[in-house]
Amino acid sequence: MIEPSSGARPTASAQEPAQLLDELDTDDWKRAGSTAGSRASRTARRVHGSAPANTLVLDHLAACDGEVADFIAAARQAPVSSNTSGDSGRASVYRRARVQAEELGLDWKRYLEAMEWRHATSTALLMGDKDVIRPERCPACRTFGLVWVEDSNAAMCVNRYCAVRGQPRMWTLTQLAAEHVADRQYRVAN
Numbered sequence: 001m002i003e004p005s006s007g008a009r010p011t012a013s014a015q016e017p018a019q020l021l022d023e024l025d026t027d028d029w030k031r032a033g034s035t036a037g038s039r040a041s042r043t044a045r046r047v048h049g050s051a052p053a054n055t056l057v058l059d060h061l062a063a064c065d066g067e068v069a070d071f072i073a074a075a076r077q078a079p080v081s082s083n084t085s086g087d088s089g090r091a092s093v094y095r096r097a098r099v100q101a102e103e104l105g106l107d108w109k110r111y112l113e114a115m116e117w118r119h120a121t122s123t124a125l126l127m128g129d130k131d132v133i134r135p136e137r138c139p140a141c142r143t144f145g146l147v148w149v150e151d152s153n154a155a156m157c158v159n160r161y162c163a164v165r166g167q168p169r170m171w172t173l174t175q176l177a178a179e180h181v182a183d184r185q186y187r188v189a190n
């Protein structure tokens with residue numbers, strides 16, 4: 001489990017999505033009440049007549065696994081490299097997606113990179129690691145200082161000069177993922 005944050009700004013970016021998802025895909029996280037606060041009771045559901053499960057976690061795992069599987073299915077037009085054979089598990093699925101994206105070109109690579117960032121970040125957030133958002137810049141004002149607002153399911157920019165008519169700008173993970181990938185490409189190109 002992720003320990004409560006000390007409040008320091010982390011410099012590391014999100015971890016590997018497969019690693020985080022595997023961590024989430026355990027009995028401790030899948031049981032009801034494992035994720036933050038008030039949501040827990042609303043998400044409890046009995047599965048197979050056993051202990052109540054956290055549907056937020058189950059749905060998240062299914063959504064991420066499904067999305068990367070869909071990506072691989074869509075990429076099948078490209079030849080599948082042999083160097084991913086013999087792998088098993090979630091990490092190998094992401095590896096296979098990367099190999100296929102590599103062969104299909106830049107658009108696919110960007111799409112997958114954004115997806116992987118989104119999977120890793122949303123998984124970390126679900127496990128209570130709100131600091132995972134802090135190394136990202138606000139797409140509008142380019143400053144650090146995004147704060148995750150769970151109820152809005154979005155990140156808020158705390159820079160008051162960035163606010164629009166007194167309302168702070170809010171960013172979804174999909175918007176931040178696109179920005180994250182663009183930012184990386186810019187740094188690589190320069």
Ligand SMILES: [Zn+2]
Pocket residue numbers: 138139140141142143157158159162169
């Ligand atoms: Zn801003």
